[in-house]
Amino acid sequence: MGSQRAKIIIVALCLAALALIVPHSGSFVVLLATRAMAFAILAMSVDLLLGYTGLSSMGQAAYFGVGAYLTAVLATKMHFGLGWDFWLVVIMGILLGAALAAVFGLFAIRAGGVYFLMITLALGQCVWGLAYRWNSLTGGDNGINMTGRPNFGLDLTNEVTFFYLVFAFFVVSMVLMYVLVRSPFGQSLAGIRERELRMQILGYNTWLHKYIVFIIAGGFGGLSGVLWAHTNGHVSPETVVLTTSVDSLLMVVLGGAGTLVGATIGTAIVFALREYLSTLVPWWQYVLGGVYVLTILYLPMGLMGLLTRARQRLKPESKDEGVKKLATNPS
Amino acid sequence: MTTRLHKVLMGSCLALGLGLAAPASSEELRIGYISPVTGIFAQVGKDMVDGFQMYLDEHGGKLGGMDVKFIVEDDQGKPDAGVTKAKKLILQDKVHMFIGGLLASTGYALAPISTSEKTLYISSVSSADDLTQRQLSKYPYFVRTSWTSSLPHQPLGQWACDNGFKKVIVIAADYAFGYETAGGFQKVFEDCGGKVVQKIWPPLGTKDFGPYIPTFKADADAIFTTMVGPMALQFPKQLRGAGVKKPILGSGVSYDEFVLPFMGDEVIGDVSALHYSAAIDTPRNQEFVKAYRAKYGKVPGYYSENNYTTAMWLDEAIKKAGGKYPGPEEFIKIMASIKLDAPRGPVELDENRNPIENVYIKKVEKKKVFGYDKDELWNTVIKTYPKVSQFWTYGKDKFLAQPVYDRDFPPCKFCE
Numbered sequence: 001m002g003s004q005r006a007k008i009i010i011v012a013l014c015l016a017a018l019a020l021i022v023p024h025s026g027s028f029v030v031l032l033a034t035r036a037m038a039f040a041i042l043a044m045s046v047d048l049l050l051g052y053t054g055l056s057s058m059g060q061a062a063y064f065g066v067g068a069y070l071t072a073v074l075a076t077k078m079h080f081g082l083g084w085d086f087w088l089v090v091i092m093g094i095l096l097g098a099a100l101a102a103v104f105g106l107f108a109i110r111a112g113g114v115y116f117l118m119i120t121l122a123l124g125q126c127v128w129g130l131a132y133r134w135n136s137l138t139g140g141d142n143g144i145n146m147t148g149r150p151n152f153g154l155d156l157t158n159e160v161t162f163f164y165l166v167f168a169f170f171v172v173s174m175v176l177m178y179v180l181v182r183s184p185f186g187q188s189l190a191g192i193r194e195r196e197l198r199m200q201i202l203g204y205n206t207w208l209h210k211y212i213v214f215i216i217a218g219g220f221g222g223l224s225g226v227l228w229a230h231t232n233g234h235v236s237p238e239t240v241v242l243t244t245s246v247d248s249l250l251m252v253v254l255g256g257a258g259t260l261v262g263a264t265i266g267t268a269i270v271f272a273l274r275e276y277l278s279t280l281v282p283w284w285q286y287v288l289g290g291v292y293v294l295t296i297l298y299l300p301m302g303l304m305g306l307l308t309r310a311r312q313r314l315k316p317e318s319k320d321e322g323v324k325k326l327a328t329n330p331s
Numbered sequence: 332m333t334t335r336l337h338k339v340l341m342g343s344c345l346a347l348g349l350g351l352a353a354p355a356s357s358e359e360l361r362i363g364y365i366s367p368v369t370g371i372f373a374q375v376g377k378d379m380v381d382g383f384q385m386y387l388d389e390h391g392g393k394l395g396g397m398d399v400k401f402i403v404e405d406d407q408g409k410p411d412a413g414v415t416k417a418k419k420l421i422l423q424d425k426v427h428m429f430i431g432g433l434l435a436s437t438g439y440a441l442a443p444i445s446t447s448e449k450t451l452y453i454s455s456v457s458s459a460d461d462l463t464q465r466q467l468s469k470y471p472y473f474v475r476t477s478w479t480s481s482l483p484h485q486p487l488g489q490w491a492c493d494n495g496f497k498k499v500i501v502i503a504a505d506y507a508f509g510y511e512t513a514g515g516f517q518k519v520f521e522d523c524g525g526k527v528v529q530k531i532w533p534p535l536g537t538k539d540f541g542p543y544i545p546t547f548k549a550d551a552d553a554i555f556t557t558m559v560g561p562m563a564l565q566f567p568k569q570l571r572g573a574g575v576k577k578p579i580l581g582s583g584v585s586y587d588e589f590v591l592p593f594m595g596d597e598v599i600g601d602v603s604a605l606h607y608s609a610a611i612d613t614p615r616n617q618e619f620v621k622a623y624r625a626k627y628g629k630v631p632g633y634y635s636e637n638n639y640t641t642a643m644w645l646d647e648a649i650k651k652a653g654g655k656y657p658g659p660e661e662f663i664k665i666m667a668s669i670k671l672d673a674p675r676g677p678v679e680l681d682e683n684r685n686p687i688e689n690v691y692i693k694k695v696e697k698k699k700v701f702g703y704d705k706d707e708l709w710n711t712v713i714k715t716y717p718k719v720s721q722f723w724t725y726g727k728d729k730f731l732a733q734p735v736y737d738r739d740f741p742p743c744k745f746c747e
Contacts (some may be wrong), residue, residue, distance in 0.1 A: 028423040035415065132506075135738055141506035141535075142439045142459060143410060147469075148447075233447075234440040236410045275415050278405055279423075285369055324513075 011261055017169055023160045031231075034163045036271040037170040038227040043251045043263040044177055045220035050249065051258030053213050054193030058117050059104070059124025062096035065131060065220040065240030067225020070096055070262050072144040072235040073137060080154050086150035090226055098215045100127075105214040111205060112196075124245055132237040146229065156230065166227050175221055177260055179210050180216070183301020188212055256302025265303055275328025360397040360656055362650065363429035365441070367408035371560070375634055376405075379431060379588060381457055381627055382635030386642035389622075394642065395649025397656070402426065408433065410440035417444045417452075424622035428453060428640060433634075435480065435508050436457035445472040448631040451659040455641040456634055458482075460510035460511045461735045463685035463721060472659045474639040474666055474684045477633075478606050478721075480508050481736055483583055483690045484724040486716040487555075490518030490692050491580055496520075496553045498528045498745075499580070502543065502566075503557035503737075505532035512582045514736025517743075519723060525744040527555075532738065537562055540569045545631030547575065557582035563590050571597040578602065583710075586695060591708050594695075594709055598670045598708065601695045603726025605632040606686075607675040607708040608693045609646075610700055616702050619674035630707075633675075640673040647671065681720055683727070690716040 022033045042064050044204040049055040070093050079152045081089035108119045137307065149156035158163045180186050191199045192206050199206050229235050238244075247270065255266025273291065277284040299305050359512055364383065365520040367376035380403055387390065392399055407412035413432060420426045421444070427450035428511065430483050432438050438457030445452035452473050462473065490608040491499065501517060503509035509532065517527045529548050533540065538561060547554070554577050558566045563585040570579075583605020586598065609620050609630045623631040631639075648665045649656065656662065676689040693710035700709050722730040 026423055028419045031415070031418055031422070075595075100710075125672060145439055145443045147443070211583050232411055232414055234410055234414055236436050236440065238409050238411055238436070265396070275412070275419075279419055282368060282405070 015171060019164070023163060027159055030159050030163050032271060032275055034166050034267050035097045035160070035228075035275070035325050037166050038224055038231050039248070039271070040264045040267040041170060041173045041224035041227070042221055043248045043267045044173065045217040045262050046226065047252045047257060047260060047263040048181070048213055048217045048220075048249045050252055051263070052193065053189045053210060054245060055210065055214070057120045057217070058242070058249065059120035059222055060217070060248050061240050061242070061244035062104070062124040062127040063101055063221030063226065064225040064244060065127055065247035066096050066100055067093040068229040068235045068239050069131060069138060069144070071229035071302050072146055075146050076144055082148065082150045084152045090223065093226035094219045095220040095222070097225065098219035101218020101221070104218075105211050109210050121242070121245070125242065128237055128240045129241070130242045133325060135234070138237070141237060143234055146233045146235070149230050149233075151189060162230070166231065166282060169223065169227060173223065174260055174264070177220070181260070185209070194195045216224065221286075250292060254292065254302055256304025259304045262302050262304035336661050343588040348580050358397050358654065360394060361400045361424060361426040362645075363388040363400060363404065363417070363424060363426035364403045364404065365413055365416050365420070365429060365431040365437075365550055366615035367404050367433055368403065370407040370409075375433055375589060376408075378632060378634040379433065379638050380636030382631065383430070383455075383642045385623060385626060385635075386639050390646065394646045395652070396654040397649055406432070406437060407465060408437075410434070410436045413437045414440050414444060417441055418448075421448045421450050424539045427451065428659070430455050431612070432457040434503065438462055438510070442470045442473050446470055449659065451662060453641060455638050459507065460721075463683045465731060465735060467683050472663070474663055474680070476644055476686060477637045478495065479685055480511035482719060482721045483604040483606050484512045486690045486719055487580060488516045488524060488525070489690060490604070490721070491516075491713060492520055492523035492525045492555065496525060496580070497718045498551045499549075499553045499555050500529040500531070500547055500551045501527050501555045502531040502533065503582075504535050504559050505536050505705045507691070508559070509557045510738050511736045513555060515743060516555050516580075517742050518736070521744070527743060528745050530743050530746060533562070536560065540566055543571060544573045544575060547577075551577065553578045553580050555580050556585060558585040564593060567598045567601065568595065583633070583693065586693070586710060588710070589634060589635070590629045591695070591710070594708060596697065599697055602713070603710070604690055604692050604694060605633060606688045606690055606710055607636045608691045610693070610709040610711050611674070611676065612712070613676070614671060620701060636674050638674065640671065640678060643673060644669065644671055677718070684719070685721045687718050687720050690719040692716070
């Protein structure tokens with residue numbers, strides 16, 4: 001338990017450092033950090049499914065997309081959500097994401113493994129198709145331009161203020177998901193990931209567990225979408241497209257599935273490579289590709305796996321680790 | 332290793348026209364350029380950059396006497412990424428203006444940034460109609476040096492009507508650009524007495540037109556088509572392969588010099604309309620085509636010409652401003668006061684900051700042009716509509732009273 005507390009302290013320190021340092025760097029870095037944190041909420045929601053429950057969802061962009069489109073449509077068509085009602089939009093975004101996940105979950109949760117992946121992919125593409133074709137509402141391929149960010153005493157057009165808002169949402173989401181995965185419910189999810197049949201024999205309703213976590217992940221996806229829409233000021237079918245889902249999945253794998261911090265680190269690395277390195281060199285895609293390939297080949301546990309491995313090598317006789325290893329490898 | 336890496340880096344920078352070594356000075360003009368240098372539109376993105384770079388190289392890296400720092404950013408063909416890159420250019424590089432954007436959706440995404448950051452945005456390719464039409468007032472720092480999607484296709488509607496076509500099938504890619512090109516054609520064609528009898532919208536990126544071709548109405552006497560990317564290559568091939576002999580009236584983009592060298596003889600005789608053709612028979616254009624071909628080994632399409640002209644426009648404007656950048660409002664006024672003699676012909680801005688330019692009705696022919704010794708496919712100009720405005724002959728007020736061209740506008744009155 002002591003090492004867990006140490007981890008929490010380290011993460012908290014890192015977050016505090018982030019909040020203190022970033023606003024004093026260039027405003028482009030502030031923008032990138034804001035984008036990365038908004039997206040990291042989506043990546044963590046993917047991690048809830050992939051890392052903690054063992055469900056590889058290829059359709060997480062759908063919930064992200066409905067959140068983003070909801071925000072954009074309300075703001076441009078009804079001028080709703082640009083003052084105090086921004087908080088209502090946040091709640092609506094979460095509920096809409098969760099509601100959509102509740103519908104999609106009915107279809108998807110019945111399947112497992114690669115079939116689950118295919119169904120979520122197909123459902124995600126349905127949402128993309130809708131965004132692309134429902135011209136009167138979504139503006140089709142051109143997307144929707146938003147005119148400004150909310151202002152409720154706090155003027156969010158200021159990039160630094162907006163950074164702190166997204167930072168707050170990011171931290172709260174992380175804490176909530178952390179509490180969730182440490183709860184008995186989260187522990188039974190891990191049980192499902194390891195051996196679903198055994199959980200069923202023990203009397204757990206595994207379908208319901210998976211369904212609930214799927215809905216929760218959808219809710220966080222919706223929240224992430226609301227923030228993303230305001231970060232960018234522009235929502236288009238590109239927001240909902242398959243690559244958004246794949247990106248979020250890759251970020252989780254890169255950082256280390258089954259650790260919320262890993263999902264965040266993965267997001268940060270991908271954003272840094274894709275949006276910062278690409279301003280410096282034209283061959284950034286080789287770097288990104290190389291990082292993915294090397295991670296899959298040598299670090300199947302992601303970058304967080306690197307830490308675990310290093311620690312094991314440093315303290316080979318640690319009882320704590322040994323017990324943990326037994327617990328996670330029930331073979 | 333480091334030095335080798337460094338060399339590779341430098342080499343690729345130069346090859347992509349990224350690293351223009353301009354010595355820093357107080358009279359430096361910083362220009363941000365956004366184009367898809369990677370991803371499926373990478374080749375088009377390179378053509379765009381090449382056009383601008385060529386003008387810079389011809390003028391010793393200076394525009395109007397100012398040293399230019401030309402910073403290219405990659406938007407990967409995604410509006411989202413374009414927004415980030417535009418902000419990077421403004422916030423980090425402190426550019427005076429940003430230029431570019433290929434897709435209509437990118438144009439729509441970039442224009443609001445010009446407003447919020449009070450920085451000039453010049454759309455040198457992206458053609459989304461409404462930016463210089465109904466939405467213009469939202470974007471005071473926005474200028475277009477290229478075209479609106481419907482601009483060349485409205486004269487094409489007139490030409491089709493004047494040349495005896497009565498019933499036309501429209502088949503166009505299912506997105507805003509397809510709607511706007513087809514809409515412009517249909518509106519003018521029908522106002523002149525023609526009939527669009529069928530409208531088909533295959534999804535963007537369709538490679539197999541097998542399901543669509545058999546449904547074409549037999550009594551139609553021509554086909555209007557807007558195809559982009561790989562669709563442009565596939566459609567004529569499959570249409571002729573299926574034995575359909577109806578003439579094609581196409582969007583100029585489907586027959587741009589960018590795709591033309593990869594097309595077969597089946598496209599000979601196809602008619603299209605655009606504000607540029609590499610085969611325009613003027614000394615100014617011949618000089619441009621020859622210089623471009625000598626430098627880059629290919630015939631320039633409108634992607635390159637439009638950016639070359641944009642650089643020329645900036646050159647003239649800075650000169651007129653006295654060798655300095657006077658801020659966006661003043662600069663737009665100066666740009667609007669300039670009449671250019673570009674490779675594409677005379678160009679000037681209308682009151683909505685969109686070019687008034689010649690539209691060329693072109694026919695694909697296999698022949699030798701400008702003294703090149705091989706038979707090649709060229710877009711021979713068969714009719715020139717001079718000084719065409721985005722409002723065609725309707726006048727601004729009447730034109731803007733109708734909605735923007737869309738999937739269902741103009742409605743298909745003659746489809747059963």
